[in-house]
Amino acid sequence: MTVPSPFTDELRQWAVNEIAAGSGPDQVLRELIARGIPEELAVDELTRLLESRLSQLKQQRAPAAETDPSSDDSPNTVPQPLTADSPNTIRVDGREISVLLQLKHPRVIVFGNLLGQDECDKLVALARPRITASSVIDMQSGGNKQDEGRTSSGMAFRRGETKLIERIERRIAALLQWPYENGEALQILRYAVGQEYKPHYDYVDPTQPGALPFLARGGQRVASLVMYLNTPPRGGATNFPDVGLEVAAVKGNAVFFSYDKADPSTGTLHGGMPVMAGEKWVATKWLRVSRTDP
Numbered sequence: 001m002t003v004p005s006p007f008t009d010e011l012r013q014w015a016v017n018e019i020a021a022g023s024g025p026d027q028v029l030r031e032l033i034a035r036g037i038p039e040e041l042a043v044d045e046l047t048r049l050l051e052s053r054l055s056q057l058k059q060q061r062a063p064a065a066e067t068d069p070s071s072d073d074s075p076n077t078v079p080q081p082l083t084a085d086s087p088n089t090i091r092v093d094g095r096e097i098s099v100l101l102q103l104k105h106p107r108v109i110v111f112g113n114l115l116g117q118d119e120c121d122k123l124v125a126l127a128r129p130r131i132t133a134s135s136v137i138d139m140q141s142g143g144n145k146q147d148e149g150r151t152s153s154g155m156a157f158r159r160g161e162t163k164l165i166e167r168i169e170r171r172i173a174a175l176l177q178w179p180y181e182n183g184e185a186l187q188i189l190r191y192a193v194g195q196e197y198k199p200h201y202d203y204v205d206p207t208q209p210g211a212l213p214f215l216a217r218g219g220q221r222v223a224s225l226v227m228y229l230n231t232p233p234r235g236g237a238t239n240f241p242d243v244g245l246e247v248a249a250v251k252g253n254a255v256f257f258s259y260d261k262a263d264p265s266t267g268t269l270h271g272g273m274p275v276m277a278g279e280k281w282v283a284t285k286w287l288r289v290s291r292t293d294p
């Protein structure tokens with residue numbers, strides 16, 4: 001059984017606010033220890049928060065040329081998925097995964113047969129009783145908030161929560177050649193008729209105050225994998241409006257895209273188009289620069 005960390009989200013938010021307000025590290029550390037956080041954990045967490053704060057300040061102070069979206073400096077490394085053997089299939093975890101489409105810019109790959117039909121059904125059955133209205137990150141506070149651009153319901157499984165989930169997550173890590181521990185908890189979304197996720201980017205804007213607690217837990221997102229758990233009778237494609245691409249939601253298939261910096265020049269603006277009939281279920285795995293919370 002996983003023991004919950006005493007370094008709760010509330011405490012992290014308190015520390016973030018203290019740092020942003022100018023409290024010194026010794027002061028924040030003393031207070032964390034006084035609040036019952038073991039010294040070693042307090043030092044580790046505080047170090048991550050301070051590193052994030054410094055990189056946030058660096059971004060904010062960077063001269064215009066450095067933040068120019070067209071400039072190509074210090075890109076993040078992104079996952080480089082396995083390439084297909086002939087005839088366009090990749091063998092991972094005993095499955096023949098096909099490559100149905102590849103785009104260089106934005107970097108998009110559509111995979112076929114990434115999930116088995118029974119795996120999709122099991123994920124939906126596990127998630128269905130646990131879904132609630134979806135939210136987005138509040139870039140001011142770092143908490144969550146409802147947003148009219150995202151009308152689905154959803155939930156997140158803990159990493160490795162069941163054998164099935166761990167197997168799928170390890171398959172993804174092998175296919176995308178990216179560490180298992182750098183993958184966020186698997187998120188499930190359910191869209192009813194008329195529901196959608198308006199076009200958005202999956203990275204967070206590092207200059208916003210609410211980005212700090214997010215970035216302190218694994219750094220920036222560098223790639224997304226949206227897996228389709230059913231085939232909606234009508235609607236529900238994933239679209240990339242900058243390049244006019246619509247990926248049809250087909251049960252077992254998935255769309256992967258990566259972004260080497262937190263910038264629109266990556267072309268990764270994307271959304272879930274309105275469902276026109278039936279429902280749509282997806283599982284999304286976001287990949288971070290470093291290890292993140294399970």
Ligand SMILES: O=C(O)CCC(=O)C(=O)O
Pocket residue numbers: 189197202224226236237238239270271272273282284
């Ligand atoms: O539902 C979709 O097709 C897209 C989901 C999405 O954009 C996301 O989870 O970030």
